[in-house]
Amino acid sequence: MNRCPPSLRKRFIPARRACCGQALTEFLVLALVLIPLVLLIPILAKYQDVAFAVQMSSRYVAFEAMTRNDSQNTSKTPAQLSGEVQRRFFSNGDAPIKTGDVAGNFLAHQNLFWRGPDGAPLIADFDKDVSIGFGTGNGPTQGEAYSAAKDGAPFNLVKTADNLGLNAKGIYTGNVSVKLANLPAGLRAYEPFDKIDLSITRHTSVLVDGWPANTPGQVEARINSPLLVPGAKLAVVAPVVDAAVTAIEIGQIRGPQLGKLDFWRDVVPPDHVK
Secondary structure, rough: OOOOOOHHHHHHHHHHHHHHHHHHHHHHHHHHHHHHHHHHHHHHHHHHHHHHHHHHHHHHHHHHHOOOOOOOOOOOOOHHHHHHHHHHHHOOOOOOOOOOOOOOOHHHOOOOOOEOOOOOEEOOOHHHEEEEEEEOOOOHHHHHHEEEOOOOOOHHOOHHHHHHOOOOOOEEEEEEEEOOOOOOOHHHHOOOOOOOEEOOOOOOOEOOOOOOOOHHHHHHHHHHHOOOOOHHHHHHHHHHOOOOOHHHHOOOOOOOOOOOOOHOOOOHHHHOOO
């Protein structure tokens, strides 16, 4: 068996020792970069989770306006919307959906995942750190949520849009902003997250359709005009027409119900909604 001569062995041993020293140095340099990154991964995940909650809550604010607005009933007040957003999206994950329920700044109402490395909550105060706004200017009232529109202009040559109530206010925009607490100072691994004053804001815009009515009677009130339903003028002769049709058809067919919009109501019988 061939063996390495002693002279060659003496030459290779210092080189191998030099390689071992280089590998250790490379590991230490790489660790200085990777260890802070590994420590920040949980924090970045929490920031991303909060950002998702902000996006979902802005959708909640916007879509609430589609079911509750001045055209149909009564809009929720900004204070009520803000309380619902704080409790249902930024409180603990199993928060119940209850009317008038608000989030409190104590452990039972906080999301335990959203905490810094020192255990302090990333959302320190619900009232101060979670806010909602309306419109492109982030105003405090729902009246500022709309961007002007001219939806009814093409249909308003003979005041049709005015009579039908098609003059929409425009696009409704809901905003939600969350201020997150800085990470604890004095830890180099978390710099510069200890002084960035991070704030996350998301917007959602929808076209609020205020035309759908609450009752069949409200639909009739919107279209019951001589301009939209010319047949309404024939209501005065409807009894004569009904009597003539009844006589001719020997009571088998009713008259055309001229001018009687209530006859054409699409009403579900009461026994079908129980």
